[in-house]
Amino acid sequence: MKKLFFCLFFSQQLFAQVNPDNIKIARDKWGVPHIFAKTDAEVSYGLAWANAEDDFKTMQLTMLAGKGMVGKLKGKDGASIDYVVALLHCREVVEEQYEKTLSPEYKALIEGYVAGINAYAAKHPEEILLKGSFPTNTKEYMTSIVLSLSVISGVDGVLQKIFSGKIKTLDDFKTGGSNAFAISSSKTTDGSAYLAINSHQPLEGPVAWYEAHLCSEQGLNILGGLFPGGPVVFHGVNENLGWVHTVNYQDKIDIFQLEMNPNNKKQYRFDGNWETLEEKTVKLKVKIGAFILPIKKAALWSKYGATVQTKQGTFSIRLGANKDIRGVEQWYRMDKARNFSEFYKAMQMTAIPGFNTIYADKHDTIFYVSNGKIPVREQGYDWQNIVQGNTSKTLWTSFHPLKDLPQYLNPASGYLVNTNHTPFNATGEKDNLQAKDFDPTMGYETKNNNRSIRFQELISKYEKLSYEDFKRIKYDNQLPEKLQYPIEIEALFQLNSTENADIQSLIETLKSWNRKADVDSKGAAIFLIALNYFSEKAQEISNGVSKEESIAALRHVNTYMKQYFGKTDITLGDLQKLVRGNVEKPSWGLPDVITAMHSKPYKYGKLKVMAGESYIELVKFPKNGLPEIESITNFGASGHADSPHYTDQMDMFLNKQTKKMTLDKAEVLRTAERIYSPK
Template identity: 25%
Template sequence: MLTALLFVTLTAVQSPDSAEALAARVEIVRTEYGIPHILADDLKAMGFGLGYVQSEDFGASIATGLIERRGTYARYTGAGALDDDFVARELHARAVRTFSRLDPRAQAVYAGFAEGVNQYVRLHREEFPEWMPADFTGVDALARDVQTWSRADAARFVRSHEAAQEGRTPNPSPEELLEAEAFVLDGSNAWAVDGSRTESGNAILLRNPHLSWATDAPLLTRPSGSTYYEAHVRVPGVLEFYGDFRIGTAFGIIGGFNARLGWATTNNYPRYSQVYALEAHPTLPDHAVLDGRPLPLEERRRTADYRAEDGSVATETRSTWWTEHGPVIHRDADRVFVLKDPRDGEFRRGEQFLRMMAATSLDEWLEVMRMRAHPSSNFTYADADGNIAHYYNARLPLLPHAATGDTAAIATRTSDIWSELVPWDDLPLYLNPPGGYVQQANDTPDFTNLNVPLDRDTVAANLPEPRLRLRSQLSLELIGGTDRVALEALNRKKHTARMPMAERVMDDLLRLLRAARSDGGDDVSQAVEILDAWDRTASAESRGGVLFKEWALHYLDAPEANGLWAEPWDLTRPTETPRGIGNEAWAILAMDSAFAGLRADGIEPDAAWGDVHRVIRGDVDEPASGCEPTLGCFRALSFRDTEDGRREANRGDAWVLWVEFADDRPHGRTVLSYGQTAREESPHYDEQAGMFARGELK
């Protein structure tokens, strides 16, 4: 018996998949600022190292994220997690079915990542609750990259449909309000310039995503999904890549560079899902009618267990109904409503990013992009051969009918329902355009380069309508032109604190305030004095921006949003509009509200921007330049109120990556506002926060 046990133990140690064997095939060196450099013999060992170092820096949150993706979090924490668990169990089941279909190289990274997390749990049991397992698999890691149909689109349709049936306007749900806020506040900036625009003659790439900093999240216990992890990975003869991974994932949404090329991602916002209205069968229950024949609806029942309040284990079973075309999201007496989403079931996102990381040329990279396994991002590109590019990446359905928005398309035949994607070549691709630049700041691809207007007749018909908001307009002004600049000068441009909304309305606002001064009292007179002297920026030392921002947020919160601009945005003058104040009476009322709001918070209306707006992390408490994208700042920062009446940056600009592709090797510069770890006792917790506040790079 002892001999048999010894044999089993030795076999486990010698297994190439054991934690000990994987650890022996990877070397991890942390350099200044705690950045991990992972040198591995193979991709599984690379994944092992990545899972382990993320756990070192973010504790139990990495393993907890894998528990969540199994759909078993409620088992340990209670019924409050059941909604998420039911969705996660659907995704995990798909991961089980599809893992073997992945490229073996991607399988290796996922499996290694899971084992790296397992090993950290085994070696640091004191950091974890007793129930935390150490048996995660590559399937669990893959489940974080499996995509699903949009519950938000389904809920929005149902609310809109029911409101229309009742003759009323639908009220947005809390989830829709959060989604709308994210559309305004989240996103990214990306630039690529070719050698004709740089002093060195080399192409330069900027990656600058804007998401939540998760300052309210307990990042040592729960993953946020929106935060970035800086790392350098190398497998000799296979790949070498420097960039960002999403915390808690083997891949997530990745940007960065290898020796030959790099890319940045920016959110795109097309309408992916389409709802179809099918006739309900008049006599057969749980059937629709399609092609003149009964179409059965399939009930899928799923059971999840959860921890009851008395500590016992309870279960709940829920049903969803499906057709071969997608989930049934609503039924009434006459219709069955089915949602079809081209993202549903896509599982190859990590595989695509892995292939992109290993690509060595533009042609190879573009071929990988044809997978479109990650549909929610645009991609901006630069390489060592001097190429720059921007691709509007999306899995758009090729609709056999006009897009219907939040209403349903009638489907009586299978041919009424989309079955293919818009061809890859029908989506906008800008490759080495004149002017030597491409840019993206989360607006439509029409204005990626002003020298090359997008011909809408040559691209997919269901692209979003043209849009160019103030941040994008400033981006074009900053990156356009003919000057040749160095990376340091580009970084100064990127960190400009200009506030375009102020530039567009200030003449009108001052005119209105001066006219109202005789009736408006001391506040109006003070507003004129402060704003007339202000430089129209959100620079830390600037005085006037605090008052203007407070006014602007009240003004933009008008009961009727239409008519706020004297000249609304005009497609024929895309970089000159909107401008001017359209609702003059509301503008005066908004100034009254601005003074009242600042007084309530104990803030002087002429306070320096940086005295109020701060970057606060650990021992760092420094003035911040930059403002909300609503106001047009390219250095897009959003803030939350602090207990002492100040504003703390908590969203937006956080991760800045520059890379210049020189002849010998790429040269990268970065800064990550919230640092490399969530462990407050670590010097790497707050050491980059001050650099970020000052616009410096490491």
């Protein structure tokens, strides 16, 4: 009876505005969904259905946060997510802004998406992870979006430091990243503009890329990547233009230490007065073994925002991401932009809280902005560290408009690049912006990394480059001549092999290594184990690796290789594996080469790639006609082990090959292996 009511509810309530018969999902030979419908809302419904067919489990992990139900599924770790949703007032900002700030077009899109995911859940109740989690509604869905945008801004890392009492520690030994570059027709041999969409993400999970093609009769026609549960393409290419994101590290979030009343732990001083912290009780439900236990926890709020009390003091955090729910609407408008003017207008929303954005189009415009929702801050405070939270002078209330942010339009050098490095090295040297010309409180990074240095080494060789040259740069697998890791490690390459007989062969192999992260490289295997060793000891060697520490690292490599492999001449492919299900294959790549890979311990001493090169989309914009697109993903379109598309792109990915894709609806329908409606 309950199941019957469940289905009747959906058929009467949610199907009223979207007719599934009007939606066509065309699966190509790779299983990639191409979704066609009359309206954007119908396409969004079809996207939700198609994504659920491929990875409903991961989608649910994202959506449960909006219902405050992650703890019921994931126990203590999940309950911490539910608590953060409440702490950040994610639902409150949705309630306040949903009707006031979202456009009717975007609300229709979200309603279509939620209807699609609810319809899939109704049709496949056996796949629902948690009883009572469906149906979901638009405000619950948008609550999970606000949390996601806050995580993009770094709130998870800040909260971890506050709760652990380590808010002033050094940054971790970070080597993550993404690549983006655009080449103007002035610098190409065939007169076309090129764009490399090459974000480095986890290979699986809630922020792994999912490829889809969305096409409506309302002007939507875009192919690219989104995260499971995303209602639009986050970066990709439409008929006229394309863009790519990389993570940036400007100052998007502030920590304030409150001056507390010694006689009342819930009062703080502000402008000479004692103010009382707002407090609400969060009712968490936590899975412990076979039981669901209710737990109550207080969530505090000051004039600055979410507030946490610890033994070190009382701290508030303030950021833009939980003050604006339009982030995904901005992506929707970017998806539909037909030219640079429309794209720039969408960017002027500054609702997406971060990300470098590099753009190219068929009209030979290339553009880069280090985007962010960055507060307008009072000068005279150290905004990079903890700020005093007792005065309205530090209570910022507005954000920098897009025009204030570092940006480039059609530089004379003919190219733009970002690899998570400083925005002040984005093109040829003579065309670069200067950090001194920007508000220092925005906190823009000023450092380069291995990938930025290597890219400039490569691009400098060309007055003009061909599309094949462009692809060779994108797939370059070599570290630069001068390493740019966060910790100076050149001492590793300066050891004298005759002075260290026990590691002589390792030293000689490393010194003769060409610094390429190829699968058959022995030097790369040694380097990766040593790099991981240094990463674990980053706090101890923050001033750079010494000769003694280099010797200790290679002795660790020697012991590690002999223990797990019985020899010390293994290759990178012996050590590092790309793994999905029961499929395990040797993988190239190192942290911070252009073809970056990041791995963690797997089994028997081997390492498993967890993040890095994942969804790759390469685009050529000829003067006439549709963009020429090729793409690849690390595994396949489906998250189901029994699907032929679970690992069918894996070999091509490892061989640095791509598949041809198209925005041509007629071509997609002509060659599709399956066409159906979502019902």
